[in-house]
Amino acid sequence: MELRHLQHFVAVAEDQHFTRAAERLMVSQSGLSASIRALERELRAPLFVRTTRRVTLTEAGRALLREAEGILAQVRAAHEAVAAVQGVLRGTLALGTEQCIAGVPVARLLAAFRRRHPDVEVRLRQAGSGALAEEVAAGRLDLAFAYRTRADGDQLRSVSLAGEPMTVLCHPSHRLAAAGAVLGPEDLAGEVFVDFHPDWGPRRTTDAAFTAAGVRRTVALEVNDVHSLLDLVDENLGVAVVPRHFRHKRPALTALPLKGTAETEYETVALLPPERATSPAARALVTLLETGG
Structure with missing residues (x-):
């Protein structure tokens, strides 16, 4: 063959x-x-x-296909490892990320990486955390910035990037905004929800929080990008439960803390294959991220 x-x-x-x-x-x-x-x-x-x-x-x-992708990833890693030993980082860095990932200024990080390693071709793919984890495990991505799930630990390594609580966003005229209180999942029972597709990290976090609280919720408006979600909440079409840093993207919306979700904090990580399969370019990017460039 x-x-x-x-x-x-x-x-x-x-x-x-x-x-x-x-x-x-x-x-x-x-x-x-x-x-x-x-x-x-x-x-x-x-x-x-x-x-x-x-x-x-x-x-x-x-x-x-599963086997071929793994073989090709190993061959590429072998070429890049030899180049790295010779003091030159070459090859390709295939990176995946969710939108607006916490703790990682992706564009700034990639710009710094390119300045340091101009001979490495950078490829970027944006998707939900579930798909990104599968891509890293299959060898199609060198690493991904994503939401941590328990299933990822079976075949992937993770480097913690950031953790933050979840926040409720609603229109200023919404009844929840008028109350101005710290909310629990039970306080949101019966609300119309705007949320991401189930593959996304914030959706997974919210689903886990409501399941843990024994509160059922129905997502009536499902989107695949941050700005569409904020637009729907801005038109008072529903409320959203999102990572806290999202509130800065639309200051006109009311942000209310969500209590009782400590075990389901939104945690973002860098997902990597096992050490032996991690490419030199991926290692260099993680090092750059950890040292602040």
């Missing part, structure tokens, strides 16, 4: 299209197709279901 065959296979799986994958790899489409056929012959199994519009993975293809 040749390494280039695995590289070609992963590219087609990611793009779900032979032409786009060939363009990205800068190879001919016929050469790419031949590479995939050679891999299928060697494995004695079809890897893709081909249609005129797209290609999808077969069950065998899905099984191979």
Whole structure:
């Protein structure tokens, strides 16, 4: 099995299209197709279901993808480790992050990293914490800034970045704003909630807090970005439970402390693969973060 065959296979799986994958790899489409056929012959199994519009993975293809991504990540890490020993950091840093992550000025951090390591290509992906953890575990990301979950500890390392309590945001004319009191989950029973998709760290934290308090809540308005959430609360369409630092993004909203959620504090971490699989570039970024650049 040749390494280039695995590289070609992963590219087609990611793009779900032979032409786009060939363009990205800068190879001919016929050469790419031949590479995939050679891999299928060697494995004695079809890897893709081909249609005129797209290609999808077969069950065998899905099984191979997990292994191929891990192999390619290890090969890349080997190249980068040798370069690091020679005193030059090269290669690629694939970083994932949630929006508005606490404790990490992502843009400033990446700018400082680029100044120190100009030969490293930086790639950034934004997604929810659950997806980011899967990407790091699969070797598609070198590290991710995300919300800590118990499941992450099974196969990932974590470096604590920040922790903060959750806060209730509501419109100034809302009844909760008029009360001006410290709230518990029970005080929010029956409210209309604005929240992120279940994959996001703040949503996971809030769900855990309400479950621990035995209070059921229904998220009526579900969004995938911070500004849409704040806009909905600003129009008095619902209340939101968010990490405390979100209140500074829309000062006109009323922010009320949420009590009784000490065990479900919003904690952000850097998620990394096991030490042996951590790339030199990822180590350099974490060091830069810990030392303040």
